Amino acid sequence: MTRGVDLRLAACETCELVVQASDPLVGLCPRCGEPVRSRKHNARTRSWAFLSAAAVLYVPANTLVMMRTEQFPSHREDTILSGIAYLWSEGASSLALLVFTASIVIPLVKIGALGVLLVTTGQHSTWRPHGRTLLYRVLEVAGHWSMLDVFVVALLTAVVQLGRFANVEPGPAVLPFAGVVILTMLASSSFDPRAIWDRGAE
Amino acid sequence: MSDEIFPIPHVQFRKRGRPSAVWIVPVIAIVAAGALAVRTYLQTGPTIHITFNTADGIEGGKSEVRYKNVPVGKVTSVALTPDRQHIVATVQLTSGGGSLATMGTQFWVERPRIGVGGVSGLGTLLSGAFIGVDVGTSTEKVESFVGLEKPPGVTSDQHGTRFKLTTTDAGSLAPQSPVYVQRQSVGSILAIDLGADGKAVNMEIFVSAPYDHLVTQSTVFWNASGLDVTLDASGLRVNTESLATVVAGGIEFGVRPGAPATPPALENQRFHLFPDLRHAMARPDAASLALEMRFDQPIRGTAAGVNVEFEGIHIGEVVDITPDYDETTQTFHFDAHASVFPERLGPAYTKLAAAGARNGLTGPQTLQALVDRGLRAQIKSSNILTGAYYIDLAWFPNAKPAHVIAKEGVWVVPTERGGSEQMQERVASILSKIDRIPFEEIGGDVHDATRAASSLLGHFDSAVVPAMQGVFARADTAMSALHDSLAALRDNIAAPDSAIQQATRATLEQVERAAFSLRTLADYLGHHPESLVRGRASGSEPKGK
Numbered sequence: 001m002t003r004g005v006d007l008r009l010a011a012c013e014t015c016e017l018v019v020q021a022s023d024p025l026v027g028l029c030p031r032c033g034e035p036v037r038s039r040k041h042n043a044r045t046r047s048w049a050f051l052s053a054a055a056v057l058y059v060p061a062n063t064l065v066m067m068r069t070e071q072f073p074s075h076r077e078d079t080i081l082s083g084i085a086y087l088w089s090e091g092a093s094s095l096a097l098l099v100f101t102a103s104i105v106i107p108l109v110k111i112g113a114l115g116v117l118l119v120t121t122g123q124h125s126t127w128r129p130h131g132r133t134l135l136y137r138v139l140e141v142a143g144h145w146s147m148l149d150v151f152v153v154a155l156l157t158a159v160v161q162l163g164r165f166a167n168v169e170p171g172p173a174v175l176p177f178a179g180v181v182i183l184t185m186l187a188s189s190s191f192d193p194r195a196i197w198d199r200g201a202e
Numbered sequence: 203m204s205d206e207i208f209p210i211p212h213v214q215f216r217k218r219g220r221p222s223a224v225w226i227v228p229v230i231a232i233v234a235a236g237a238l239a240v241r242t243y244l245q246t247g248p249t250i251h252i253t254f255n256t257a258d259g260i261e262g263g264k265s266e267v268r269y270k271n272v273p274v275g276k277v278t279s280v281a282l283t284p285d286r287q288h289i290v291a292t293v294q295l296t297s298g299g300g301s302l303a304t305m306g307t308q309f310w311v312e313r314p315r316i317g318v319g320g321v322s323g324l325g326t327l328l329s330g331a332f333i334g335v336d337v338g339t340s341t342e343k344v345e346s347f348v349g350l351e352k353p354p355g356v357t358s359d360q361h362g363t364r365f366k367l368t369t370t371d372a373g374s375l376a377p378q379s380p381v382y383v384q385r386q387s388v389g390s391i392l393a394i395d396l397g398a399d400g401k402a403v404n405m406e407i408f409v410s411a412p413y414d415h416l417v418t419q420s421t422v423f424w425n426a427s428g429l430d431v432t433l434d435a436s437g438l439r440v441n442t443e444s445l446a447t448v449v450a451g452g453i454e455f456g457v458r459p460g461a462p463a464t465p466p467a468l469e470n471q472r473f474h475l476f477p478d479l480r481h482a483m484a485r486p487d488a489a490s491l492a493l494e495m496r497f498d499q500p501i502r503g504t505a506a507g508v509n510v511e512f513e514g515i516h517i518g519e520v521v522d523i524t525p526d527y528d529e530t531t532q533t534f535h536f537d538a539h540a541s542v543f544p545e546r547l548g549p550a551y552t553k554l555a556a557a558g559a560r561n562g563l564t565g566p567q568t569l570q571a572l573v574d575r576g577l578r579a580q581i582k583s584s585n586i587l588t589g590a591y592y593i594d595l596a597w598f599p600n601a602k603p604a605h606v607i608a609k610e611g612v613w614v615v616p617t618e619r620g621g622s623e624q625m626q627e628r629v630a631s632i633l634s635k636i637d638r639i640p641f642e643e644i645g646g647d648v649h650d651a652t653r654a655a656s657s658l659l660g661h662f663d664s665a666v667v668p669a670m671q672g673v674f675a676r677a678d679t680a681m682s683a684l685h686d687s688l689a690a691l692r693d694n695i696a697a698p699d700s701a702i703q704q705a706t707r708a709t710l711e712q713v714e715r716a717a718f719s720l721r722t723l724a725d726y727l728g729h730h731p732e733s734l735v736r737g738r739a740s741g742s743e744p745k746g747k
Contacts, residue, residue, distance in 0.1 A: 009208060010211075017209070018208050019208055019209050019210065020208045020209070020210050020211070023578075027210075027211030027212050028210060028212040028213075030209045030210070030211060030212060036211045042222055042224065044225060045222045046224045048226055048227050049222070049224040049225050049227050050224070050228075050233075052228040053227045053228035053230070053231030053232075054231070055233050056228060056231040056232050056235045057235055059235060060234075060235045060238040060239065060242075063242075064238060068583065072598065074264060075266075098555075129422070131370060139339075157283070165351065168318055171244075172241075175234075176234070176235065178233070179231065183227070183231070183647060186227075189468045
């Protein structure tokens with residue numbers, strides 16, 4: 001099958017003007033002036049950069065304290081995992097599963113899946129391009145939901161402010177966690193799924 | 203598709219060979235994560251293990267460790283020791299609390315405690331127990347500690363001095379009992395423990411600065427617990443340090459009046475704890491003198507511990523009494539051994555001793571001089587109600603001459619009969635006198651007198667009563683005659699024109715006029731009281747009505 005690149009053609013993403021493409025094409029659309037690229041600019045490098053940053057931040061996000069709860073007379077400090085364990089031990093198993101999925105599984109799966117995609121495209125692999133494309137779609141959709149923990153903490157912090165009796169404060173893990181989520185989203189959006197097919201179609 | 207149809211984009215050439223700027227993102231992430239890791243590491247102090255007898259109130263992951271009520275760590279887990287005798291609390295200290303993990307640091311579980319001395323740790327009722335810390339002075343790092351079961355009485359940040367007290371009877375004293383000086387609480391008892399021999403009680407007390415320098419070499423401590431009730435000539439007096447000491451006990455210290463100023467006591471110096479103020483303030487008994495007194499009379503009421511007094515001053519006590527038998531006279535007698543402290547006499551003793559030494563007399567010879575003047579020991583009753591006795595060294599100028607015998611360091615003082623036996627003899631003589639009263643004869647006399655009175659009454663019945671009947675009959679006749687004459691008199695007076703009536707009326711009129719004149723005079727005198735002195739002023743006629 002013939003790609004646009006093979007015909008040395010590319011379409012402007014803004015005004016749909018088809019232009020001649022050099023490889024790798026970097027230029028401005030002669031009609032609307034927007035950048036025209038046959039592939040996402042610097043996709044692999046950026047993806048790798050964001051992904052590795054996310055992987056680094058994943059460690060403090062899970063080891064540091066996510067939320068400090070002052071519930072008179074006791075005082076709790078929870079990391080993500082200990083919070084899940086607490087929810088589970090308190091009988092809220094469905095909630096624990098939800099938080100576990102959103103806060104532990106999804107970021108981990110995102111990082112792992114993006115890593116797989118980047119490695120396979122880097123090796124010009126022809127392995128199951130349809131499956132990998134589907135994987136990328138899932139990543140893009142599901143990634144939006146992994147901020148759940150940050151939202152929970154932000155909501156509780158805003159709502160539960162009863163002084164000495166009940167108080168919720170965000171812990172130092174919130175920022176790394178938000179960083180993980182944002183960086184994985186950036187990494188997946190930087191990734192160019194067309195790279196899956198660049199060799200796989202041949 | 204020809205190339206001419208499609209426009210060529212404006213190509214921008216990029217400089218190559220430079221790493222993409224996007225790599226700044228993972229670098230920032232690494233730096234941020236590293237910073238967080240370093241911060242977390244810096245905030246985490248050492249992990250220590252504290253052994254307690256019980257984990258009551260301690261919870262893993264929850265209980266805090268507090269120094270001066272500042273959280274310095276957290277109990278991460280609580281486990282049994284392998285021998286199951288104790289529990290081990292694993293504590294994660296914060297970086298600031300890391301310096302607490304040194305040799306000598308004390309840990310204890312702060313729980314609500316209610317004692318006679320007060321209530322402490324009330325806040326832990328709500329917050330749950332926490333582990334209190336008192337930091338040691340050493341800088342040597344230690345990881346394992348043995349926790350205290352009770353909070354220490356004094357923490358290292360309190361300035362003061364510790365002293366040791368020894369006593370035989372701690373009474374109601376307990377750890378935390380206050381230490382007073384001038385009735386002000388200046389410290390507390392840290393610990394009380396029974397000596398290994400089971401006889402002496404050792405205490406450790408703490409006197410806080412700046413009052414610790416009040417404890418000098420000559421300071422005396424006494425037990426200020428309870429009530430001191432004194433009944434004497436000035437009435438009933440109840441003396442107590444404070445209400446708290448009645449319940450919780452307490453120790454007071456002070457200096458004997460007239461004691462010379464001495465340097466402050468050393469840390470951990472040992473003192474004797476006197477049972478009460480009176481004992482503490484008694485002059486120190488420098489040397490005791492062993493006296494023996496031989497009484498050839500029953501010594502009922504006299505036993506070991508009975509006071510020996512001289513001129514009313516308590517100078518010693520009877521140590522023991524041994525009955526003895528004299529074969530030559532075939533009599534029983536009792537030897538009272540007494541321990542006497544002559545220095546309690548103060549200057550009297552020193553002058554006597556000095557005079558004796560000047561005249562070259564030994565101790566027994568000095569005493570002999572006193573005995574020659576009539577000094578004798580005598581058992582006396584100090585309290586008739588309780589039957590208490592004491593041995594009095596009193597003067598008997600007419601006593602038979604006697605000698606002081608000195609044997610093996612014991613001076614035998616001659617005695618005089620008296621005291622309990624004298625009283626018993628007097629009681630016996632009173633009883634014998636009562637015995638001699640002829641109760642039977644007195645009873646017979648009384649019986650005769652009663653009989654005479656009875657015959658007199660019988661004579662009265664037979665002779666006097668019939669005569670009286672005639673007297674009554676004549677009296678009746680006389681009364682009726684009197685009645686008739688009174689009736690005639692009434693008729694005479696009651697008639698309207700009787701002479702008595704008229705005379706009475708005239709008399710009443712004259713009395714009325716006299717009363718009127720008297721009133722006029724009274725009015726006049728009321729207005730002119732001076733007329734009593736000056737006579738009636740002319741022209742001022744008293745105005746009648």
